[in-house]
Amino acid sequence: MKTERDGDVLEESPQEPGLYSPVSPLPQDQPVSTYFEEKVPIPEDDRAKMFSFRKLWAFTGPGFLMSIAYLDPGNIESDLQSGAKAGFKLLWVLLGSTIIGLLLQRLAARLGVVTGMHLAEVCNRHYPMVPRIILWLMVELAIIGSDMQEVIGCAIAFNLLSVGRIPLWAGVLITIIDTFVFLFLDKYGLRKLEAFFGFLITIMAISFGYEYVRVAPDQAEVLKGMFVPYCSGCGPVQLEQAVGIVGAVIMPHNIYLHSALVKSRDINRGNKKEVKEANKYYFIESTIALFVSFLINVFVVAVFAEAFYGKTNMEVGQQCNASGSPHSDLFPANNETLEVDIYKGV
Template sequence: MEERIRERSRLNDSQQENGAQTNRYSSISPPASPGAQEEPSSTYFEERVPIPESANQIFSFRKLWAFTGPGFLMSIAYLDPGNIESDLQSGAIAGFKLLWVLLGATIIGLLLQRLAARLGVVTGMHLAEVCNRQYPTVPRNILWLMVELAIIGSDMQEVIGCAIALNLLSVGRIPLWAGVLITITDTFVFLFLDKYGLRKLEAFFGFLITVMALSFGYEYVLVKPDQGELLKGMFLPSCADCGPVELEQAVGIVGAVIMPHNIYLHSALVKSREVDRKNKKEVKEANKYFFIESAIALFISFLINVFVVAVFAQAFYNKTNMEVNAECNATGSPHTDLFPLNNDTLEVDIYKGGVVLGCFFGPAALYIWAIGILAAGQSSTMTGTYSGQFVMEGFLNLSCSRFARVLLTRSIAIVPTLLVAIFKDAQHLTGMNDFLNVLQSILLPFALIPILTFTSLTSIMNDFANGL
């Protein structure tokens, strides 16, 4: 008995000694809630990508390739159907005048994504986990509910975007509600691709981004926008004669580009790389390569967004319903009734945008547009589901099976989406998407304040805390 007591005492002493050996470059204040874990079971990290050694200390393409992946998955949120709809409405309503807002929002988004990646690399925890440790119960729960609301709003746009794309590709044979159910099903299938390897999953997302770039790039080449007006709108911030509609569109652009849940997502995705957080040099190097990768990914997403704005600015700015009706009638389009016989300015959404492209530039333009929307919706639905899982795991310390987590997070967002799809048709969703884009802007502080706070605290970030 005495020997057993001595053995237990030695074990306790050993555990205390191990607990005291905290890592200087990953220290964080004690948990704010009991049961918080350093590395909870997560959906995405059953494997970690090793980083190769390199003789070149300044820059290595091999290392950049090893770090490439999380930034492109993050950039999907900058290309979701809500973004695409905001882009085409911006072009149709304000021409090239709001491109500078898109550019500014993307640059600010890059800075915020950099902070998110640094938090994940330095602490080994994503933003939701740090919120769980640092905030008391009431503000933590309010924060979680607000982020969930942002995820639901974004997911509604993404799933309905997929459903609209399927409706266009099937020439109306697949109704909106059926498209939503198809999207839910195939999202479940695609979400388990990471079982075949993390890099294969990232390659699949890269393929979807390529499809978007080719689809919307085709429309850009087809329409041939005025390059002088495009550059002027991008680099000369102004909005002459802008009314309430244009100002609402500008706010919608910011909300569509900088999504609150995407900051939570990116801070989690960077944990998929093998980085020794005890080694300050490795942490610094990881921050550098993640920033370069994010900049490349967001530059590509910015170009795709510009393609869409420019196409609708060049072809449909100041167009009236009467003009579009006449063109659709002349080409024998079955959708002529979408555009009433009046001289009101044309209003477009994802659905009408595809129809209008088909009327003016032929059926190929419509179908290629729909393929791009399908790729945007499918990819963003998957990353949105990952966001929901990370947020729920981090804030609530969930310890359930992966399938149960996917089912739970999917259900929270899908139920309201399905209701909208049942009671609305594809032609009457413009107001909902405008509202959801503005909602993202309103909810942005619930990601902005935590990420700025935590990355500025030396107690969390040590030598990597933000400067002035």
Template sequence: MERSRLKDEGPPGDGAYSSVSSPSTPSEQDNRFSTYYEEKVPIPEDANQMFSFRKLWAFTGPGFLMSIAYLDPGNIESDLQSGAKAGFKLLWILLVATIIGLLLQRLAARLGVVTGMHLAEVCNRQYSTVPRIILWFMVELAIIGSDMQEVIGCAIALNLLSVGRIPLWGGVLITITDTFVFLFLDKYGLRKLEAFFAFLIAVMAISFGYEYVLVKPDQGELLKGMFVPYCSGCGPVQLEQAVGIVGAVIMPHNIYLHSALVKSRDVDRKNKREVKEANKYFFIESSIALFVSFLINVFVVAVFAEAFYNRTNDDVLQQCNQTGSHFNYSKLFPSNGTLEVDIYKGGVVLGCFFGPAALYIWAIGILAAGQSSTMTGTYSGQFVMEGFLNLRWSRFARVLLTRSIAIAPTLLVAIFQDVQHLTGMNDFLNVLQSMQLPFALIPILTFTSVSTIMNDFANGLIWKVFGGVLTLVVCAINMYFVVVYVTNLDNTALYVVASLLSVAYLLFVGYLVWHCLVSLGLSCLDFRSSVRHSELEEEEETDAAS
């Protein structure tokens, strides 16, 4: 049997609750790399207290950075389309998707706290070389897709703020400065960086909250849509939008990100009480963060549900023509067409119906969403690359690479096409990220269920069953989203290519599922060489055999 590189730090029941050790310590890092490796936030001692606000404050940070992925431009566009196409009827889907996201983020945080390693590092040690490289490639695709959405969002926000004076291709080029903004902020320390992210979330809350107060949605319909699972009169369009909400909210690279962010707190993993306490406070903090993100998403859905549900292009065109000629309204809203909105048209429509201030404040919110998610996406890329490949790139090189890959195709579309094509890329990018979901959900369920990795904190039977069903449902929903998208393309050549790729894709997903089933104890196949045991257990087995 291949000996594991994961090593217990002590005998079971003797205060050792870290099955794995981080490959390096902060003293071995240099200042080229993220402050999340250089700093550890100390946790205050409050003896014999079941709950401490001082401790909660010390643990506050990672969950809010994680929650930014729930507020990126792709999510905002999904929200506004949901409101414009289905009114308040799909708010309950948003609520359920956010709760599912919280439960999955809980698993990610527990893995990081208990093992001292993030998900990519554990994958590196548990999967063989070929599956590990494929897994890394698929996660990188999700990160690049998310980064492209952020570039699109920033470019559109700058275009709206300048009332069209900054062309879309110019906005794409300006987003290159994100690289230098990120590097500038990162060097000032962990807590200051977390405070800046909190500021950007506050900007989004105020911006979209202003739109909510301005539009004054029907509170009764809002509550009904949020807590009553119904969708009377819904057709294929609304069903596709419901699937899109789940695909936009639950993002694969965010699982990897959260498992790494929790390592920034100074927790003694040899002490069961401290580990249990850290898990509790991180869960509370994540719940608060996702509650805030949920409210912001509700603001966007409610604004477009109240103001633009069941409206036509003619309604919008008539109103916009009365307000001025800042934009080419007849091209954006062709007569006798169904109203189709995105983050660009959404800002224009708000400006037409509720005044220029509504347009500018909307654009500020989109810009904050794009900037904040860009930076957390950079962290995701760094952790994934270092974890899967053991490559230690400088912050500048890592940010420059991902930014260049994201900007190149987006810039080409911005130069040679119009805004409809640029915002239309979001649909394709949502599909791309939906396809990557199994490559985060299956590994996180697998490794949090293995007792030789998690010790006393491994998933129990209820969590294994619930997590398995949850992962299956989420993946099935997103696969449906992919099928609907490809079918709508109506291209035979694409069908053939998609079929060939699907075979390889499903084979690899099947491998991950097989690995997961063995770890859950649902397979009689001998898979011990892949679900690796700790050195302590191997020694015990050797002694028993002799």
């Protein structure tokens, strides 16, 4: 059957075998339920224009919400350990992981735009019961493993920011509460939620960027570590850290999230031009968001590499005393190689 919409003639068939399985033979145009009650409208610009900042702004949001997962406490801990144990030598692993993450996020966004379903809905409609249950359990375990780091990391952050006045158990409770608060923020408007997370990312970029400029690491070494895929003098410790970087950056539940977030825009999936346009702007927006998150991660790695790589406990303790830090007692007065974690590092 042929239909004509906005001057585009689309070929349609009652059933598309590539999109459906015998498990759930539902037609493509059947409305799919979505988490978002309201969808963001896309402005109508001149179709002859190759690029429109107004449309890019309308599509901006899902990529930055997704990119928060690249800046969580687990990533900060991974960056810290990478800088402390390998200096700038593993920056190329971070770069490669971010590029692979961008490709996966692009595929996830395209899936949501083209099918109108997020990845979980597609898996539910395509796979029999046993694979669906296995996928669900695997993703749940991945989320639990990731969230354990986030909760503990946030609790440590509250403890440090309050100079010990908020104990770790109270920080955990606060983190649990604010998680549920974020779940209800989009009820006040999705664009407000996106703007709020954009504001948080901006604060992180300014804060870590300031520390990077203040520390002033050797730029030649930073660029060498970023673009030369080699790690001289590295051993099992650095290899383990490289694997940790990949695991911290590429997370399966973030792919599910991105495929759902792109459904928040009002896109006519029956119009081929609108679908292509949405995929283009989502890719541009995701690239910008992940580039910003990559820069922040580089700032963190470089700062901690400059501060801790190749240092002993005594050297770092003396630096803390010289700067008047109240946490100099965390580093014993010996010449053993420094063992640092997110609590000591921050």
